[in-house]
Amino acid sequence: IYNDLFQTGGVEQQYDRGEITSDKFLNEIKQKFRISASVEEIQTAWCDIFFPNRPVIDLIARLKQKQYRLMLASNTNELHYQWLKKQFANVLALFDEEIVSFKIGSRKPESEFFDHCIERSALQAAQCVFIDDRQEFVKVARQLGMKGIWYTSIAQLPNLLKEVGIQDDFSLTESAHPISCYDIGRL
Numbered sequence: 001i002y003n004d005l006f007q008t009g010g011v012e013q014q015y016d017r018g019e020i021t022s023d024k025f026l027n028e029i030k031q032k033f034r035i036s037a038s039v040e041e042i043q044t045a046w047c048d049i050f051f052p053n054r055p056v057i058d059l060i061a062r063l064k065q066k067q068y069r070l071m072l073a074s075n076t077n078e079l080h081y082q083w084l085k086k087q088f089a090n091v092l093a094l095f096d097e098e099i100v101s102f103k104i105g106s107r108k109p110e111s112e113f114f115d116h117c118i119e120r121s122a123l124q125a126a127q128c129v130f131i132d133d134r135q136e137f138v139k140v141a142r143q144l145g146m147k148g149i150w151y152t153s154i155a156q157l158p159n160l161l162k163e164v165g166i167q168d169d170f171s172l173t174e175s176a177h178p179i180s181c182y183d184i185g186r187l
Contacts, residue, residue: 001033015077018102022078047083055154057091064094068166071097073117073130075107097121108132109140118144129164131157 005012011032015025026039026046035042064070072095076084081100085092092098099117106112118125125145132138138148147164151157161167 004032005029012077013107016075016101016107017105018078019105025077025079043079047079050080050084050087052088052091053154059154059157060091060094063166069097069121070095071099071117071121073099073108073113075101075113077102108134108137111140111144114141114144114146118146129166131160 004010011020011025011028014020015022020028022043023039026042029035029046030037030039030042037045060070072092074081081102097120099113099120101107101113104113104116106116108114114130117130118128121128126147128141128146129149130138130141130146131149131151132141133151135150138150142148149157149160149164151160
């Protein structure tokens with residue numbers, strides 16, 4: 001199931017790029033894996049995977065208070081995005097821009113995704129800071145001239161932010177949950 005959904009060329013990647021509709025995605029999952037649940041039940045199970053990551057949310061709010069321009073750069077699909085817009089509306093409102101893969105037709109770590117982010121920032125790549133917990137994503141951002149921060153622990157972020165010139169008295173502790181594999185749990 002994992003390989004069919006998430007590996008290179010899998011239906012999830014097509015869906016994240018906006019190459020197939022939500023209806024086609026849900027029906028394909030239902031048929032391919034012979035799921036007896038309704039499409040609505042599959043949709044809820046697909047979407048009900050997110051949790052608030054309080055330390056990251058607090059950091060986003062603090063950066064916004066400091067007048068940093070914040071851009072959400074997410075590999076996501078239409079169903080997840082709609083779910084997140086409801087569940088995390090207050091957090092998403094802190095972002096000045098939302099670059100989501102299904103709307104632009106490319107995903108991280110594809111260079112086109114990052115090119116789109118740089119273009120929408122209206123800045124030079126060297127003026128942009130990209131933060132992610134996926135090293136391969138940060139590597140591409142750096143190759144394109146962005147300052148890249150790769151972190152494996154939320155507690156690392158204050159020092160990593162200082163290294164790229166973002167000064168503050170950030171004090172972060174680990175969340176009770178692991179960092180989400182979806183960008184709402186990250187910057």
